[in-house]
Structures are given as structure tokens and as C-alpha cells.
Amino acid sequence: MEKKVLLCVDGSQASRWALDYVSMMESSVLKGLKITLFHVMNPVPPFLRREAQTKPELFRSLRAMEQKYRQEANEILETAKTRLVEHGSPAENIETLSMPRASDAARDILFHSEQGLYDAVVLGRRGLSKAQELFVGSVTNKVVQHADRTPVWIVGGQVENEKVLCAVDGSEGSLKAVDHVAFMLGHNPDVMVNLFHVTASLASYCPIDFSEELQKEIQGDLMKSDLECMDYFFSRAVKVLEEGGIDQSRILTSIKSTTLGIAKAIANEMEEGGYGTLAMGRRGENRSFFLGGVSDRMLVKGTSAALWIAG
Numbered sequence: 640m641e642k643k644v645l646l647c648v649d650g651s652q653a654s655r656w657a658l659d660y661v662s663m664m665e666s667s668v669l670k671g672l673k674i675t676l677f678h679v680m681n682p683v684p685p686f687l688r689r690e691a692q693t694k695p696e697l698f699r700s701l702r703a704m705e706q707k708y709r710q711e712a713n714e715i716l717e718t719a720k721t722r723l724v725e726h727g728s729p730a731e732n733i734e735t736l737s738m739p740r741a742s743d744a745a746r747d748i749l750f751h752s753e754q755g756l757y758d759a760v761v762l763g764r765r766g767l768s769k770a771q772e773l774f775v776g777s778v779t780n781k782v783v784q785h786a787d788r789t790p791v792w793i794v795g796g797q798v799e800n801e802k803v804l805c806a807v808d809g810s811e812g813s814l815k816a817v818d819h820v821a822f823m824l825g826h827n828p829d830v831m832v833n834l835f836h837v838t839a840s841l842a843s844y845c846p847i848d849f850s851e852e853l854q855k856e857i858q859g860d861l862m863k864s865d866l867e868c869m870d871y872f873f874s875r876a877v878k879v880l881e882e883g884g885i886d887q888s889r890i891l892t893s894i895k896s897t898t899l900g901i902a903k904a905i906a907n908e909m910e911e912g913g914y915g916t917l918a919m920g921r922r923g924e925n926r927s928f929f930l931g932g933v934s935d936r937m938l939v940k941g942t943s944a945a946l947w948i949a950g
Contacts (some may be wrong), residue, residue, distance in 0.1 A: 641671075641673060642669065642673065642756075642758050642822070642823060643672070643673035643674070643675065643757055644661065644672065644673070644674055644675070644757055644758060644759045644760070644761050645675050645677050645748070645751065645752045645755065645756055645757040645759070645760045645761065646658065646661055646674055646675065646676050646677065646761040646762065646803075647677050647678070647679075647748055647761065647762045647763075648676055648677070648678055648715055648716065648719045648938055649678065649679075649715065650718070650719075651761025652713075652765065653762075653764055653795075654719070654762075654763040655722065655745075655763070655796075656763045656794045656795070656796055656797060656798075656943075657761050657762060657763040657792075657794040658719055658722050658723055658726075659722075659726065659798070660761075660792075660794045660798045660819040660915075660945050661674060661723070661728075661761055661796060662723050662726035662727060662728050662736055662894050663726070663799070663801065663915075664916075665727075665728050665732075666726070666727045666728070667801045667826075667829060668801045668824050668827045668829055668830045669823065669824070670827070671732065672728075672732065673732050673734075674723065674728065674732060674733045674734075675733075675734050675735075675736055675755070675757070676714055676716050676719045676720060676723075676734070676735045676736070677736050677737070677738075677748065677751065678712045678715050678735055678736075678737040678738075678847065679734075679737070679738060679739075679740050679744040679747050679748065680708045680709070680739045680740060681708055681740060682740040683701060683704055683708075683739075686745060686843070688782075693713045693837065708739070709737070713737070713738035715737075716735040716736075716737060716861070717735070720733050721733055723782050736751075738751070740786045743781070744777075745777070745778050745781030745782045745785065747787075748760060748778070748782055748874070749782060749785055749786055749789070749852075752786070752789045753788050753789060757789060757824070758788060758789075758790070758823065759789065759790045759791065759792050759819075759823070759833075759947070760782060760789050760791050760792070761791075761792040761793075761794065761867070762778070762782060762791070762792070762793055762794070763779075763795075763864045764779050764792075764793045764794060764795040765946075768876070779793060780893050781881060783948055786948075790819050790947060790948060790949035790950075791863075791947070791948045791949075792945055792946070792947050792948075793945065793946045793948070794944025794945045794946075795943050795944070795945075795946070796944075797937045798915040798916070798943060798944060798945050799915065800913050800914065800915035801821060801830070801858075801915055801916070802831050802833075802912065802913060802914045802915055802916070803824065803828070803830065803832045803833070803914065803915075803916045803917075803918060804833050804835050804855065804905075804908060804909055804912065804914040804916070804917050804918070805817055805832055805833065805834050805835065805876075805917075805918040805919075806835050806836075806837070806905050806917060806919045807834055807835065807836050807869075807872065807876065807920070808836065808920070809836070809865075809868045809869055809871075809901055810920060811920075811950075812920030812921055812950045813872075813876075813919070813920035813950070814872070814875060814876060814879065814950075815918070815920055815921070815949050815950030816918045816919055816920040816921075816947065816949045816950055817819065817834070817876045817879050817880060817918075818879050818883070818949075818950075819918065819947065819949035819950075820832055820880070820883075820918050820947070821879050821882070821883025821885060822883055822934055824883075824885065825880075825883035825884030825885050826883075826884035826885075827884070827885075828886065828889075830885060830889060831889050831891070832880060832885060832889065832890055832891070832910065833890075833891040833892075833893060833914070834873060834876050834877070834890065834891065834892045834893070835893050835894075835895075835905070836869050836892075836893070836894045836895075837894075837895055837896075837897055837905060838865050838866075838894060838895070838896045838897070857867045858909075866894070869894060872921070873892045876892075877890055877892070895908070905917065905939060909944055914944060915944055915945060916944060916945045916946075916947060917944050917945070917946050917947065918946075918947040918948075918949065919946070919947070919948055919949075920948075920949065920950045921948055921949060921950040
């Protein structure tokens with residue numbers, strides 16, 4: 640089955656990271672991927688468009704501005720396509736598309752991704768120092784928040800490994816992330832996927848200061864319940880991956896306990912295992928796995944790995 644992504648570019652270093660990531664994945668575990676390079680052009684100021692209807696000199700300025708934006712868009716798209724081809728992506732699998740901004744860039748990206756039935760939207764993420772939070776505070780974050788139908792891939796740096804860590808919590812949301820991984824990476828003998836679960840400490844669930852004896856008892860009950868849940872979940876998730884075309888020998892399942900916090904434990908596993916991609920569900924148990932929970936913290940951490948958010 641054909642797989643296609645909408646790769647958003649703007650000429651920045653962030654979008655170059657996204658280009659290199661998609662090219663690397665295409666050459667290793669996403670053979671034949673169809674790529675649409677998409678650029679949202681700056682809008683002509685509405686007042687200029689209104690005034691140009693009655694003033695010829697402003698009409699000429701309007702047309703000059705539109706031409707300038709089209710030229711800039713063409714240069715950005717052609718440069719991006721050249722970069723992909725130079726990294727080995729087949730030119731015949733790449734198309735380019737630019738559109739004037741209709742509302743805001745995030746809405747335009749989402750509208751086109753849904754209309755075009757893309758399997759994922761890919762965006763670069765700029766650094767997240769205090770002076771650089773603008774990007775995640777605007778386009779990328781808005782796309783992530785509102786992409787209910789289309790998975791989003793966010794690339795925050797140079798990724799050089801196709802290994803995939805799929806962070807799961809036993810919820811239907813994380814099963815959707817597993818399904819996305821299966822669909823995109825299935826039928827490839829080189830792909831390796833680790834289904835990774837973090838069992839949090841009692842303090843993660845309840846801030847009450849229990850006695851040491853009671854704390855151990857409650858922690859034990861939580862651990863037992865969590866392991867029973869994950870045994871059932873892992874059987875479902877492995878089946879989804881296998882049905883998607885990933886051999887069982889290429890699927891790992893792992894559970895770790897932590898007192899550091901779930902996001903920190905996932906980041907440590909990513910670094911120690913040398914993973915290039917982290918896949919997560921949009922919503923998890925109690926709808927807290929994403930915004931206000933783990934996935935948004937992984938987004939803000941700004942690791943160089945690619946983050947896939949699905950479901």
C-alpha cells in the first residue's frame with residue numbers, strides 16, 4: 640500500500656533536519672515513500688488587497704508582492720527537493736506544493752493534510768531555549784494539538800538511526816501509535832521496534848505522604864495491576880505489529896520502574912538505546928498522556944530524535 644507524507648518546509652535549519660530525517664528513513668525502512676514538500680506562503684496584507692481594488696499603483700504593488708512570495712516559495716521547495724534527491728530519495732516520488740496562507744499556517748497545514756489523506760505530517764522543530772520557544776509555541780504546537788486525524792512527526796535535530804521506541808501505557812491511544820508504526824514500517828525486514836512501558840512510582844499517582852509500610856503495600860498493588868494490564872496490552876500490540884508485516888523477532892517489549900518521572904525515563908531509554916524515533920499516543924490513560932502529560936514534556940525536552948504522535 641502506498642504511503643505518503645506531507646513534509647512542511649520553510650527554508651530553516653529545522654526543516655532541513657526534517658528533510659534529512661525523512662530521506663534517511665526512506666532509504667532504510669520506508670522504501671517507496673511518497674513525499675509532498677509543502678510551503679505556506681506569507682499572506683498579502685488584507686488592507687493592501689482592499690486598497691488595490693481602487694488604486695492602480697497599489698494594484699501593481701500587490702502583484703509584485705505576490706510574485707515575490709511565489710518566487711521565494713519556489714526557491715524553498717526546489718532547494719528542499721534537491722536536498723532529498725542528493726540524499727537518495729527518488730525524484731519521481733517527490734512533488735512540491737505551495738499555497739498562500741488562508742488563515743494561519745497550522746490550520747492550512749492541517750486542512751491540506753486531511754484533504755490529501757496523508758499518512759503523516761512532518762515538521763521540523765527549532766531549539767527550545769527561552770529565546771527560541773516561538774516555533775513550538777506557534778505552528779508546530781498548534782499542528783500537534785489539533786491534528787486529530789493525521790499523525791504528526793516532529794524532528795528536532797539530526798537523526799542518524801532508524802531504530803524505533805514506541806512508548807506505551809496500555810491505553811487505546813498508545814495502541815493507535817503502535818498501529819501507525821505497523822502501517823508505516825511494516826513489511827521491512829530491517830525495522831526494529833521496542834514497545835516500552837514505564838511503571839511510575841506511587842508519588843506519580845498520589846502526592847499523599849503514606850507511612851512506609853502502607854506505601855510499599857499500595858506500590859505493590861499498583862505494580863501488580865499495571866503488569867497485568869501491560870501483559871494484555873503487549874499481546875494486542877505485538878499482534879498489531881505482526882499483522883502489519885513486522886516479524887516477531889524484530890519486536891521487543893520492555894518495562895522499567897522509575898522514581899524519576901515517566902518523561903525522564905523515556906528520554907534515558909532513548910539515549911541509552913540509541914533510538915532515532917519515539918512514537919507515542921496522543922491520549923493515554925485518563926487522557927493525560929499527551930498535552931499536560933508525557934507527550935508534551937517529550938516535545939518540550941527538544942531531543943534531536945524524531946517524535947511521532949498518533950491517535
